[in-house]
Amino acid sequence: MKDLEQKLKNPVWYSLNETHNTSLIKYDGVQFYQPNTCSFGSFFDSGKTADALTTHSKITEKFFLVSEKDTPTIDDKYVVLEKKINGCQMVLKNLVAVEITEDIVLLTQEHIDEVYDLIWLVMPGFYQKKGFEMGKFFGIFKENKLVAITGQRMQTDDFIEISSVVTHPDYTRRGYAKQLICHTTKEILKEKKLPILHTNKGNTAIPLYEKLGFKLSRDMNWWLFRRK
Known part of the structure; x- marks a missing residue:
């Protein structure tokens, strides 16, 4: 059972694991909402994001990964970083x-x-x-x-x-x-x-x-x- 502080550090991940589980698209180490619900995704291991982003790009044109500190990796043959939004919680x-x-x-x-x-x-x-x-x-x-x-x-x-x-x-x-x-x-x-x-x-x-x-x-x- 994860405590509140851990969940707040990765809110997309835990939302998809709990309240919004029916909207979950799951890859190896990366999770997304169904594109017709929300464009957000999340991860813990940046080394696993490249393959997941490439696969996810086949079903939706634009999407976000949300993270506190970690920088996701991409395969730039298939996916482009359009921008990073510096946000806060x-x-x-x-x-x-x-x-x-x-x-x-x-x-x-x-x-x-x-x-x-x-x-x-x-x-x-x-x-x-x-x-x-x-x-x-x-x-x-x-x-x-x-x-x-x-x-x-x-x-x-x-x-x-x-x-x-x-x-x-x-x-x-x-x-x-x-x-x-x-x-x-x-x-x-x-x-x-x-x-x-x-x-x-x-x-x-x-x-x-x-x-x-x-x-x-x-x-x-x-x-x-x-x-x-």
Whole structure:
């Protein structure tokens, strides 16, 4: 039984071994989510990543490996490193509650298209519609329009990651993200799990997360590869 600290060092791996096991694609020493759910993969031994990446590139064009410190190896005849995103992990230390003035709604299957469209408007890239099934999503509506969301992504028996913190550009600076993060954090605590989140280093949202009681815990880097 791995302890919480070990799981936090490799959250993709343990999410796939526990809560998200039905989404697991397993190679020798490397694990990925099904591409139509999430583009993340993980590893422990960088010496085993080259063969796995080559094989995985046959079923999806672009994908990530997520690691705290280790650098994956590739076979550059088949796979190209497109970029490395220098990220960090934050964990909840003490929740700082904020006043909830908005009606926060638990989103359902009928909202999948709206969630997808809002995320791709603000953060175009790799969110898949089946990513909605990774955890709960919450939203704020204005004039029957979804304008802000938070979601849950990686999770194990011990932690749940807050993700997809997105506000429509026409509705920023109204405190929606702050209220949604606080609400989602409380929902995770009700399950007796640790709220965590990931972001890129230098993100202007980090001070907001810190004000809500999160603290920086470690580096967590995203290596984006593509099929050659």
